[in-house]
Amino acid sequence: MEKLSREFYLRDTVTVARELLGMRLVFIDGQDNRLAVEINETEAYTGVSDKACHAYGDKRTARTEALYLAGGHAYIYFIYGMYYMLNVVTEPEGSPCAVLLRGAIPAEGHDMIARNRFGINYASLDARRKKSLLDGPGKLCSGLGLTKEQNKLDLLGDRLFIERPDMSPSFAIGVSKRIGIDYAEEAVHYPYRFFQQR
DNA sequence: TTCAGGATGTACT
C-alpha cells in the first residue's frame, strides 16, 4: 500500500474526486485500532465560484477555515445537530476546494466499525444494516469514529490518511448531480457526484 | 422496497 502524496491532492478537485474512488481511507483511532474502508462515492465542491461550496464567494469563517488549507488536509464539519461529514481538501493553500466522501465499504476493522455505528459486532448485524453500513457521509464518519477532533488533520500524517491499494479494483464510474444541495441554484445541476457502479 | 416524521447543535438572518 502506498500513501497518497501531497501532489495527488493539489490537483483539480473533480479529478481528485474521480480518482479517490477505490482508494482506501485509513483511520488509526485513539486506542491505536486501524480502521479502513474503500471509498465508493464522492462529490466535488469547487470553491469560491461553486454555490454549493461552503466557501462560495470566498466566505471565510471559523467553519470554512479548513478548506483554505493546502490539499491533503481533512475538513470535518457538524450538520443537522448530530452528524459529521468528512471532506478531503484539494488544490493549493488558499483555494477552498474539497471532495466530500459520501460512501464506502468496510475493509479492515469490521467489528470496530459496526460497534461505532450500532454498538454490536459485525456478525450480529442484520442483512439490511450490513448492506448499508457506510453508504452515506454521516454513516462514514460515524463508522470510523470521526468528529471535529479530526478537523484539519494532515492526510500525510499517520492518524488519518488514504492509500492506493496494491491491487486496484476495476469498476465503472457513475456520474450524477450532487445530493442535498437544492438551495444552490445553477450549481444544483453540476455533474460532480461520482460513484462505483454496482 | 419505499416513505414520512422526528431527532438534534450551530451559524446565520
Place this chain on the structure above:
DNA sequence: GTACATCCTGAAC
C-alpha cells in the same frame, strides 16, 4: 426563528 452537503425507525405497499 430558520436552514442545514443526514439518518433511523416503523408502517405501508
